[in-house]
Structures are given as structure tokens and as C-alpha cells.
Amino acid sequence: MxxxxxxxxxxxxxxxxxxxxxxxxxxxxxxxxxxxxxKRGETLGLVGESxxxxxxxxxxxxxxxxxxxxxxxxxxxxxxxxxxxxNRKQMRKVRxxxxxxxxxxxxSALNPxxxxxxxxxxxxxxxxxxxxxxxxxxxxxxxxxxxxxxPGRQLKQYPHELSGGMKQRVMIAMALSSEPDLLIADExxxxxxxxxxxxxxDLMLDLQQKYNTAILMITHxxxxxxxxxxxxxxxxxxxxxxxxxxxxxxxxxxHPYTNGLMKAIPSAVADLAxxxxxxxxxxxxxxxxxxxxxCYFQKRCHLVSEECRSRHPEFTERSAGHLVRCFHV
Amino acid sequence: xxxxxxxxxxxxxxxxxxxxxxxxxLLRAIPGGPFDTEKAVQPEVLKNLEAxxxxxxxxxxxxxxxxxxxxxxxxxxxxxxxxxSVMDLIKDKLPVSVExxxxxxxxxxxxxxxxxxxxxxxHNTVIDYVSSFLAILGRSIPNMALAPLLIIIFGLTLRWxxxxxxxxxxxxxxxxxxxxxAIAAAITRLTRASMLQVIRDDYIRTARARGxxxxxxxxxxxxxxxxxxxxxxxxxxxxxxxxxxxxxETIFAIPGIGRYFVISITNRDYPVVMGVYLVYxxxxxxxxxxxxxxxxxxxxxxRLTK
Numbered sequence: 001m002x003x004x005x006x007x008x009x010x011x012x013x014x015x016x017x018x019x020x021x022x023x024x025x026x027x028x029x030x031x032x033x034x035x036x037x038x039k040r041g042e043t044l045g046l047v048g049e050s051x052x053x054x055x056x057x058x059x060x061x062x063x064x065x066x067x068x069x070x071x072x073x074x075x076x077x078x079x080x081x082x083x084x085x086x087n088r089k090q091m092r093k094v095r096x097x098x099x100x101x102x103x104x105x106x107x108s109a110l111n112p113x114x115x116x117x118x119x120x121x122x123x124x125x126x127x128x129x130x131x132x133x134x135x136x137x138x139x140x141x142x143x144x145x146x147x148x149x150x151p152g153r154q155l156k157q158y159p160h161e162l163s164g165g166m167k168q169r170v171m172i173a174m175a176l177s178s179e180p181d182l183l184i185a186d187e188x189x190x191x192x193x194x195x196x197x198x199x200x201x202d203l204m205l206d207l208q209q210k211y212n213t214a215i216l217m218i219t220h221x222x223x224x225x226x227x228x229x230x231x232x233x234x235x236x237x238x239x240x241x242x243x244x245x246x247x248x249x250x251x252x253x254x255h256p257y258t259n260g261l262m263k264a265i266p267s268a269v270a271d272l273a274x275x276x277x278x279x280x281x282x283x284x285x286x287x288x289x290x291x292x293x294x295c296y297f298q299k300r301c302h303l304v305s306e307e308c309r310s311r312h313p314e315f316t317e318r319s320a321g322h323l324v325r326c327f328h329v
Numbered sequence: 330x331x332x333x334x335x336x337x338x339x340x341x342x343x344x345x346x347x348x349x350x351x352x353x354x355l356l357r358a359i360p361g362g363p364f365d366t367e368k369a370v371q372p373e374v375l376k377n378l379e380a381x382x383x384x385x386x387x388x389x390x391x392x393x394x395x396x397x398x399x400x401x402x403x404x405x406x407x408x409x410x411x412x413x414s415v416m417d418l419i420k421d422k423l424p425v426s427v428e429x430x431x432x433x434x435x436x437x438x439x440x441x442x443x444x445x446x447x448x449x450x451x452h453n454t455v456i457d458y459v460s461s462f463l464a465i466l467g468r469s470i471p472n473m474a475l476a477p478l479l480i481i482i483f484g485l486t487l488r489w490x491x492x493x494x495x496x497x498x499x500x501x502x503x504x505x506x507x508x509x510x511a512i513a514a515a516i517t518r519l520t521r522a523s524m525l526q527v528i529r530d531d532y533i534r535t536a537r538a539r540g541x542x543x544x545x546x547x548x549x550x551x552x553x554x555x556x557x558x559x560x561x562x563x564x565x566x567x568x569x570x571x572x573x574x575x576x577x578e579t580i581f582a583i584p585g586i587g588r589y590f591v592i593s594i595t596n597r598d599y600p601v602v603m604g605v606y607l608v609y610x611x612x613x614x615x616x617x618x619x620x621x622x623x624x625x626x627x628x629x630x631x632r633l634t635k
Contacts, residue, residue: 062538066529067452088543096540108531113553113628122549123539158629174539 010077011181011214012038012061017074019056019065019238021288028288030056030069032238035315038182043208043215045229045246047222047261049285053238054218058184061216062101063091079181096127100175104187106167110159116143117155120174128178142173146203165196172203179211186218201228222265226250231321234258237286237296243315244322254318254329256301257281295326303328333633334618341614346396348610349603353392356599363408363597382408395603404607405600409593415604419586423608425495426573426585432501433509434563434570440513442559445520449555450547452525460517467514476507476580495583504581508574512566519562524555557628564620568612572605 019031031053038044046054059065061076063083076083083094103109111119120142121135130138136155143151146169159167168188175183185204189197205228208215217229225232225246232249234242234257242255253259260281283300286292292299295308307327315323364370364378379385383394398405404415448460483503484492491500527533528551536550537543573587586605593601625631 064534064537066534092540092542094540095538101535101538103531103535105531109535111532111536111550111554112630114550115629122536122541122545126542126545127540160630171535 009039010037011040011079012036012216013075013077014057014061015075015077017057017060017076018072019053019060019069020072021069023068023289026289029291030238030288031060032291034074034238034240036233036240038214038216040181041208041212041214042230043205043217043228045225045232046216046218046235047220047225047232048235049220051285051288052235054220054235055186056238057235058101058186058216058218061182061184062095062099093127096123097178098180099182099184100178100180101184101186102168102171102175102188105191106164106171107159107191109171110167112159114158115155116157116159116162116170120155120170120177123174123178138177139173142177143170145176145207146170146173147199148173164192165200168192168196168200169203172200172207176207176211176213180213182214182216183208184216184218187220188217189224190219190221197224204228222261234261237291238288239296239325240323241297241325242323248319248322254322254324255297255326256303256329257297260300330622330633333622337618337621341611341618344614345607345610349396349399349607350392352603352606353388353395356597356602357388359597361597363599365597395600399607404604407601408598409596409601415600418589418601419604419608422584422586422589423572425583426578426587427571429495429501429504429508429577429583429585430567430571430573432505433512434567436505436509437512437516440509441516442520442556444513444517446524446547446552446555448517448521449524449528457521461521464514464517464521467510468518470511472507472511472574473576473580475510476503476577479503479507480580493580493582495581495585504577504583507580508570508577512570515566516559516562519559520555523558524551527551527555530554553627557624560620560623560627564616565613568609568616572609572612 014034014036017031017034017036018029019034021028021030034053034057036044036046036057046057048054056065056069060071061078061083063071063086065071071084074084078094079098083091086094110116117136117139120139121130121132124130124135124138125132128135139155140151143154148154148166148169154162154166154170159170162170171188183204188204189200192200201224204215207213215228217224219225229246231245232243233240234249234255236257242249242253242258249258250262253262260279263279264281266278281300286296286299292309294310295301295304295313298304298308301308303326305328313325313327315325317323363382363384364375370378376385383391386394395405402416404419407413407415407418410418444460444464448457448464451457480492480503483490490503491497492503494500495504528547533546533551536546541550573585573590575587575591577583578585578587586608589601589605590609592598593605621633625633
């Protein structure tokens with residue numbers, strides 16, 4: 001009985017997902033046997049360096065991996081249905097009604113030649129079969145909801161007439177207008193001013209409460225992770241290396257990569273007098289074209305051993321829900 | 330908008346004046362004159378002719394007289410065709426060239442834009458390769474080769490269409506193709522390149538992520554952005570095509586104005602040279618104004634400033 005409950009509670013269940021990009025230089029394995037679960041209404045943070053596969057994961061859920069990328073194998077269950085088995089039309093329905101996405105740079109994410117209103121109401125008219133007037137009213141309602149005053153006027157404006165923060169609010173209004181089960185936010189605050197960042201995050205959390213939307217928060221900013229997420233998955237070179245709830249992550253991160261990330265956060269209380277340089281993890285991310293045999297983090301790890309070079313560590317559960325992919329911690 | 334038009338109108342007039350001055354100076358700088366023939370003309374006759382056409386006056390005076398007459402709609406008379414005024418020549422020949430040019434541009438847009446969109450959408454597939462191959466082919470075959478080829482195939486061998494002249498509707502098909510195909514190819518390539526760039530833009534990903542159909546994504550979200558470069562390219566192109574083509578008009582025996590761009594110069598027929606090139610200049614100016622207005626309409630980020 002308990003198990004059934006858990007199963008119902010599961011919104012997204014990604015199993016053994018493999019995504020590869022077929023480039024001229026070779027095949028880049030962007031995601032290797034990725035497993036990831038998102039529960040209804042929770043906020044899952046996905047954190048890692050640029051190019052580690054965070055965005056690819058989100059685009060895989062949307063079934064929008066760009067050329068020359070391809071999902072090689074795996075299952076992506078959403079609301080109990082495997083998205084991999086859906087045809088184009090069914091997938092469009094899912095995108096329009098159940099999964100929404102907001103992107104890093106709201107300036108490039110909005111079409112410069114169409115009005116806000118035009119872009120906001122398009123899905124409503126196409127998928128929810130709403131009339132133009134009803135769609136406009138709904139759009140006004142949602143713009144109001146994301147804190148845009150005078151929404152009637154904003155609907156007639158073009159993206160370039162709005163500030164960056166306003167545009168991201170519009171994106172959020174657009175994303176939530178279908179009252180989705182899942183909101184994928186791909187670095188939603190990276191392109192914004194620091195003062196605006198907090199407002200946007202607060203707004204997202206407010207609306208999450210209201211619509212009981214699960215959020216997949218993709219970021220490389222551990223500050224954002226600390227502020228808004230319930231659980232966190234740390235990605236490295238196409239694999240999740242550590243996964244736990246946010247409190248445990250900041251208190252007792254286990255994986256050497258996660259620890260490296262934590263140490264690399266600039267601290268306001270650090271003694272400025274000793275001119276200590278900000279910590280950086282030595283070395284570089286391995287190229288996805290030639291991943292090393294064994295653990296992908298071996299070349300940058302201070303705990304590296306023979307074992308790490310010979311085989312890839314599997315997940316082990318250290319405490320309830322705290323998964324780590326490392327032999328030595 | 331009103332301000333914009335007024336400003337551009339006066340700018341255009343000024344440009345035309347400068348164009349007229351440059352042509353005037355260049356014409357007199359090149360060797361030879363309008364009455365040079367293989368047999369030397371008697372000096373007295375030459376003197377009389379020059380006096381008759383006002384060529385004995387100082388150059389600056391000739392220019393001022395020309396401009397003063399032009400403002401009143403008198404562009405002078407042809408030196409080589411007696412009694413034929415330049416205004417009459419333009420009235421007779423220009424409409425034919427404009428008609429041919431219009432059909433050719435229509436063909437170019439109707440063919441080029443869909444082919445370009447298809448090639449970009451099916452990037453790196455057979456459709457793209459075929460369309461790109463056709464575009465390169467169309468761009469590479471000069472119309473002086475294409476026109477006779479069309480005449481041989483459709484005129485002489487298959488006997489479907491007339492081989493020359495500009496009269497019945499079916500006689501207009503071959504010249505239109507011969508003139509329009511290369512332009513269609515250019516527009517195909519431009520549309521494809523522009524579309525390829527646009528469909529990688531973030532807002533296209535946004536539109537797809539919102540569950541919109543590919544058709545809607547392409548036609549509503551991508552095409553308008555992709556056609557902006559095509560639009561700016563089209564302005565001067567349309568001006569050039571509407572004012573006729575020497576090759577096509579000669580091969581098909583079409584009484585257009587295109588050939589006068591060349592023969593008036595070899596004849597040193599000063600008033601005709603001035604006339605046809607000023608018409609061309611005026612077309613370019615007008616087309617650019619139209620393109621700027623259309624651009625501002627298509628791209629809300631552009632505003633027509635005063």
C-alpha cells in the first residue's frame with residue numbers, strides 16, 4: 001500500500017536515459033544511464049558545471065533534443081506514461097498542458113516580432129481551444145499574477161519594450177498559464193540582476209504553492225539551490241554523482257566533486273586580509289567525446305585510487321535518500 | 330511616418346541631382362561625342378548640330394538647362410532617333426520592362442521563399458541538397474545561355490510557346506522564366522541561410538516547448554524573422570529588375586527599356602543616357618523607401634525616426 005502511494009507521488013521517473021550527440025569529431029555521450037525522479041510538487045535542483053548535461057536532461061524530458069543529438073535508450077515516465085512512446089502530436093499536448101519550461105535568457109527566448117499578448121495566448125488558442133477574447137482575459141490574469149501591473153497594456157507591447165526581469169515574469173506567466181504539473185526552469189535567474197533574481201525566485205515559489213507544480217531547477221548557482229530546492233542532484237559529465245535533500249547536501253556532502261563545488265563558493269566572511277584565492281577544483285571537465293575508463297572524476301579527485309581507474313562506481317545509499325557515486329567516501 | 334516620408338522624399342530628390350551631375354560629368358569625360366561617325370562630319374555641320382542641341386554652351390550651363398527642363402518634365406530629345414523625346418521613349422518602353430520585371434520577381438519570390446524554407450527545415454537531407462543544387466545551378470547559368478536554351482526546348486522542339494515577342498500571355502512565359510530563375514535561386518539561398526539561423530534561435534525553442542505545431546512554429550514564429558534579410562536585399566534588386574534587362578529583351582525581341590542602358594551609351598545619346606539612368610536611380614530610391622517602411626512594419630524594433 002505504501003509503495004503504491006509512493007508510486008502515485010512520482011511525477012517524473014527517468015530510467016537509464018542515454019543521450020548522444022553525433023558530432024563531426026565523434027560521438028559525445030551527453031547523458032550516460034541517467035536515473036532521476038521528481039515527486040509531485042517538489043523542487044528538485046539539478047546542479048553542475050556547464051556542459052555536464054543539465055540542459056540536455058531537461059530537453060530530453062521535453063523530447064526536444066536538438067540535432068545532431070539523439071536519445072539512444074531509456075524511459076522517461078511522466079504521470080505514469082512513457083514520453084518516449086508518444087508520437088509528435090501527443091508530445092505537443094504534453095508540452096502545451098503538463099510540462100512548461102522557462103529559459104536562461106528571457107530576451108532571446110521571446111520572439112522579437114510578436115507582441116507579448118500574441119505569444120502568451122497562442123497555446124491557449126491552439127490547445128485549449130479558447131476564443132481570442134477569453135485567451136486575452138486569461139493572459140491578463142496570469143500577467144497580473146506574476147506581478148505585472150497594467151497587463152492590458154503589456155499584452156500589446158513587444159519584448160524589447162520590457163526590462164529583463166519583466167520578460168522573465170512574462171515567461172513565467174506563459175509557463176504557468178497551462179497550470180502544468182512540471183515546470184522546468186533552466187537557469188532562470190542567471191541573466192538577471194541580483195536584485196531581480198530574488199524576486200523571480202520568490203515569485204516561482206509562490207506560484208508553485210498555488211498550482212502544486214513540481215519544479216526542476218537547473219542551475220550552477222548553489223545559492224539558488226539553497227534558497228529554493230527540496231532535493232538536489234549533482235551532475236558531472238553526464239552522470240548524477242550525488243543526490244540528496246538540500247539540508248544534507250550543505251551539511252554533509254560526500255562526493256569529492258560536490259565538496260569541491262561547496263568550497264568554491266565565495267564567502268563573505270572569509271578573511272580578506274590573507275589574500276587567499278578562491279578555491280577551484282583542479283583540472284578540467286573531461287571531454288564527452290573521450291570519457292575515461294572508470295570514474296569520470298578520477299583525474300581531478302584527491303581520493304583517486306586504482307579502483308577508480310578500473311571501474312565506474314555505482315550509486316550507494318549512505319543514509320535515507322542520500323545516494324553517492326564514489327568508492328571512497 | 331509623415332515626417333519620415335517628407336524627409337526621404339527630399340533626400341531622394343537631392344540624390345537624383347547628384348546622380349544627374351555624376352552622369353553628366355562622366356558622359357563628357359569619356360572620349361567621343363554624339364555626332365562622331367566613321368566618316369568625318371563637316372565642321373560646319375557639326376557646329377550647327379551642336380548649336381541646335383545646345384552643346385556649344387559651357388558645360389555648367391548645359392547642366393543647369395537640363396535640370397531646369399527636367400523639373401518641368403522635359404528630358405530632351407534623343408540624338409540618334411530624330412524627333413523622339415526621351416519622355417516618350419520612357420513612356421513607351423518602361424511599362425513593358427516593368428511588366429516583365431514584375432512577373433520575374435513574382436516568380437522569384439513564389440519559388441525562392443518556399444524552396445529556401447524547405448531546404449532550411451530539412452537541413453542536410455535530400456530535400457536540402459536538391460534545393461541547394463537547383464539554387465546553385467540557377468545562379469550559375471547566365472540568362473544569355475538560359476534564354477536560348479528555353480527557346481530551343483519549349484519554342485522550337487516542343488513547340489509549346491512562342492520563341493519571341495511580347496504580346497500574347499503565352500509569349501510572356503519564357504522571358505519571365507529566363508529573367509526570374511536566377512533571382513529565384515538567389516532568394517532561395519538567402520532564405521535558406523537566414524532561416525537556418527532563425528530556427529536555431531531561442532524563441533523557436535520556446536515556441537516548440539509550448540507545444541505549438543511545426544507548421545505554426547515555422548510560419549508564425551520563424552518566417553517573419555527569416556524574411557527580414559530577404560526584404561532588405563529585395564529593394565535594390567526589384568529596382569534593377571523592373572528597369573529591364575538588355576540580354577532578355579534583345580533575345581526575345583521585347584520592346585523594353587533595358588537595352589537603352591547600353592545602346593544609349595555607345596551612341597553617346599546624352600539625353601537618353603541621362604533619362605534612363607535617372608529613372609533607374611528614382612526606382613532605387615523609391616524601392617529603398619518602400620523597403621524601409623516594410624521593414625519597420627515587419628520588425629517592431631525598428632522605428633522610423635524623423
